[in-house]
Every structure is written in structure tokens, then in C-alpha cells.
Amino acid sequence: MRRPRVLALAHLHTAETLKVEYGDADRYFPDALAAVNKLLRDFRTGDVHDIDPALLDLLAALRARTGTATPFQVISGYRSPQTNAMLHRRSPGVASGSFHMKGQAIDIRLGDVSLGALRNAALDLGLGGVGYYPSSNFVHVDTGPIRTW
Template identity: 55%
Template sequence: MNRRQFLKLGLAGVAGLGLPAPALAGLLSPAGERALSFYNTHTGESVRTAYWAEGDYLPEGLKEIDFILRDFRANEVQAMDRSLLDLLYVMRNRLETQKPFQIISGYRSPATNAALRGRSNGVAKHSLHMEAKAIDIRLEGVSLAHVRNAALSLKSGGVGYYPGSNFVHVDVGRVRQWAG
């Protein structure tokens, strides 16, 4: 059995378990590159970087992404969940855009989350932002409804729709949806 046959067999077995699409991302593309672009709406920073290539995550690309998604209020950097990055990569492809994700919120320290929670009832006490498993985003030139629908179609975590605040929350927790 060659590598390709082995990967197909593994994909068939994993697909049968009903795992979400991003969990299969590494199996679906064993070669090539995954890159993401971000623009942080609070700091004005932007980055476009490859975070995965030829079957491996790239430490330098991950470091750049972790930095731009940091808690800018506390200046704390946390390693973002790789499955969240893969989910964003699949979403970007589904949306057929190369525009950068505009970041409203990435990682949040517990102190920042508590402060934001004190100002808004829309901030969860045990937010997945504090585990680096969530991001609040929008995409220039793409309607929020389209971003939400792309995230929902992947059935890979939570999707919150906040049209009044102009962002979509995406996380890699349990599958659920809500509007704020």
C-alpha cells in the first residue's frame, strides 16, 4: 500500500466517525501550503503568512499569527488552536476570497475577558477566546451573512452572528449557533 492509498483509507475511516471537516484538513491536503491574512482593527497591524506546508505546521508562520491575534490590551500572546486556523483557511476558500480577515478579537486573557464582560452582557464568562479557540472577524467586501453561512456550513464549532457590531464569532468548541 502506498502513501496515497493509506491516506485515502484513513480519510474514509475518519469520515465515517462523523468528524467535522476541519479535523480532516491535514488528510485532504497532504501537500501544498496553507496561508492566512489578517488585519487587526485595533492595532492597524497586518500579516499574510504561510502557517502550514508539505504536511507540517510552520513555527514562524504560527508565531506571526499568534502575535497578531494576541490580547493587545494586555499584550499577551497565546498559541492559537491550530484547528481554528485550519477552519479559517477552509472558510476563506469557501468564501473564495484572498482578503484578510479583519480581527475584532482573537485571544483574550482572563483579565481582559472579565473587563469586557463587565461592559457587555454579550461576553461569555468562560469564553473560548481565553483558550485561543475563538475569533471575531469580518471580511471586507463579503457580507456578514455570507461569512456566517460559510462558518455554519462547516459544522465545526460555534458561530455567533453580530450584525449590530459588524462581526461573526467563530470557534472550535461544540457545534452551536446564536445571534447577538
């Protein structure tokens, strides 16, 4: 039985959207992963980096857990070291060794799921780090160690 892995993403800074079948139960699709890498590039520098397929699986699990019917609204995907250093200088909340620089983190929200419910769903999954930023209207998820802030 074929089980497609599908995601819908809308990048808020570039206005780009992508609905993609990025894999099935047995494998990931290289062309689809390349399209995701491009969409989740550092929008400030244009640098593209490989996104951890486990991060896509985490998003797919969040989609299933929340029952969302809308694309993930992406605030930040990959960040180049230069961008991350600039953001770290501006805000102590930006980690100097951010998982964004490894393609293992994404900042998101959903149009049809409250921010609190999205955070709770991510916490329930227990698949990595979960940061809650209600004043900035996003949830951070990553495939690093399980931790919360």
C-alpha cells in the first residue's frame, strides 16, 4: 500500500507556495526535496541548504495531529550563518548555534489552528525542540533534542 507524504507550505516573506508529495512510506523524492530546499532557503541571502527530511515528517505529523486544512505559513526555514549571526546580535532569543543553520528547524503558524493548539500538538509529538512565541505569532519546531521554551 502506497502512503504518500504530502505537505503544503506558504512562505510569508517570499509569497511562494508549494504543495508537494515529498515521499512515500519507503523513500523521499529527490526532486521534491530540492523544491522544498528552494522554498525554505534563507530569504535574506538566497542561500539554499538541504532541509532535514525528518523535519518534513515532523510537519506532516503536525498536519495530521492538528487536522489543518491550510498550508503551513513559514516565517523562517534555513538561515545562513551570516543571517543567524545578524539576528542573534539583534535578539538574545536567537540561538548562536541555531538548528535553522543545519536545515533542522522551521518557524510556522497555521491559518486554521490556534497558536496554542499548534504548540500543544508539537509538544505531544515529542519529536524535537518546540519554542512558543505568542507575541511574534509563531511556533518553532526542530529535529534536535527534545526541549521546550
